[in-house]
Amino acid sequence: MTAATVGQVRLFGPGALLRLVFAGLLGVLTEVAGIGLVGTATWMIVRAADQPPLAALAVAIAAVRGFALVKGGLRYAERLAGHDAVLRVLADLRARAFGALARPAAGTPAVSSGDVLSRVVSDVDGVQDAVLRGALPAGVAAVVGLAGVAGVALADPAAGLVLLAGLLLAGVLLPWAGHRRTPRSAAAARGELTTATVDVVHGVADLAAYGALPAALAGTAVRARRLAALEARAATVAAVTGGAAALVPAVVAVWIAVLAGGRAAPVLALVALSVGEVVVPLAAAAVRHAELRGGLRRVRALIATAGPATAGPATAGPATAGPATAGPATAGPATAGPATARVQDAAGGPDMAGAGAEAAVEPLDEPVELVLRGVTVRYGDDLPPALAGVDLALPAGSRVAVVGPSGSGKSTLLAALAGRVPLAAGTVDGMPGGVEAWRVAGGVFADAHVFHTTVRDNLLLGRGGALAGEARLRRALTDAGLPEYADRLDDVVGEDGAKLSGGQRQRLLLARALLAAPPVLLLDEPTEGLDPAAADAVLDTALRAAGARTVVVVTHRTAQLSRFDRVVHVEDGRANVTATTG
């Protein structure tokens, strides 16, 4: 998808444009009624000072009443028409955005669900602001401003010139300056933040299991602060330019009052003030438009990825929902990912050094013997125990297979060893003092998550985010049976490994666990998704790579059992240990 292709995507069709023009026309009439009201009322007050007969003021009195009534009615109609047009545009845009997501054209790059959330919700909603607070008021201001200048100039050319100068300053110069000074990257920053947040929420168990949660939260906080800083800057620019613009009509009115003199002066001054008020909101609207610009482009880019079947509903007129085959939608947050040291540096927050240092851990090298005594785990008071009084010794360096029917408690046993579930009764003895449980026992759990970031960053989670030499990363990948990614460390793997096959995803998780290398390596079905021969080969290399560490593997493959010293049979939350002959 080229920039030109994206640029050609129309956000609304001719039908919506007609409705918007109608709303704009009502807006112009509303403002004219307002200006007429102010002008007539001022003239009437000035004239009343001469104490003329009431009949001389009758027409003016009727006109004031008429303008006031008409203005209220027109304002209501204008709001109705404007919102109706915009809400139709939004409904249509959402349908097209969902259509593009449901049936993307061939070759469309994947967008993370967090980023999609940001595009479909806040970016599409931004169109409402862009139209109602930007395009419509700008159109109305242009027409009313020109008509106002012409009217005032007819009565007093010098006053007309002053008004023109004021309108150019408040309605063109200040909005232009505000537009230029507003940071453009807020929409992309918002997308990055939602992507990172969704990733952290989905991967929170893994982040906790590898002790990387504080760093990930710190990284997300940095993105949040960055977005807040961009929004604060935009708000400051809007306040400064909007405040300056608000002063202009008052100065213009005083100037015209002095310039015109006589009875016409108050009428001209107040009419000029009313015309000036129409352009004042444009300064804030320009800043808002600058903020929304990135979002609007992202919406266009998303719609441009629609496949041929989703050329949009009949009313949409998306002329170019054509073949989109290359390039990411926008400067997308493809590598938001968990907060590793590298990502944090890029984000540049002040507290990142601390978070990175906290994350820098080396694997524990001491041998550990864990012993479970009477361990009972319950997931709810009214539920039967998932583990019921399990006794199990895991000598240092032992190789233990855990087998049993589905739902028998195998994963819960691993969770108990890793300290991931509270024990209703019993103890896990042998944990070295002063060391977090995740550094002693960890690995691949049933709910393991692959982060929407690079292969490298996914592996580094297994080192608590600490930088590891490329050679170690490559060896972990090779040991886990994923050598094809040894030279692709910077490939982004998609949301929860969407760009990997099921088997590759599993091997990436295994590589992460091998790199973390805790003294007790827990692997919950690490070769799931591989064919039997590949599963056996990967298990062999993984067991070899684990060296002197204890390895506990949940497996359904009885053919693999000969590789273990002992087999734990789990049934209804109870464990029976048998030694193997292999």
Ligand SMILES: Nc1ncnc2c1ncn2[C@@H]1O[C@H](COP(=O)(O)OP(=O)(O)OP(=O)(O)O)[C@@H](O)[C@H]1O
């Ligand atoms: N978070 C949870 N909340 C409630 N019940 C749970 C939870 N996790 C597991 N259980 C229940 O605890 C029991 C043991 O589950 P566990 O996941 O340990 O079994 P498993 O042997 O690993 O199964 P599988 O081989 O299918 O993965 C099951 O009855 C399961 O329904």
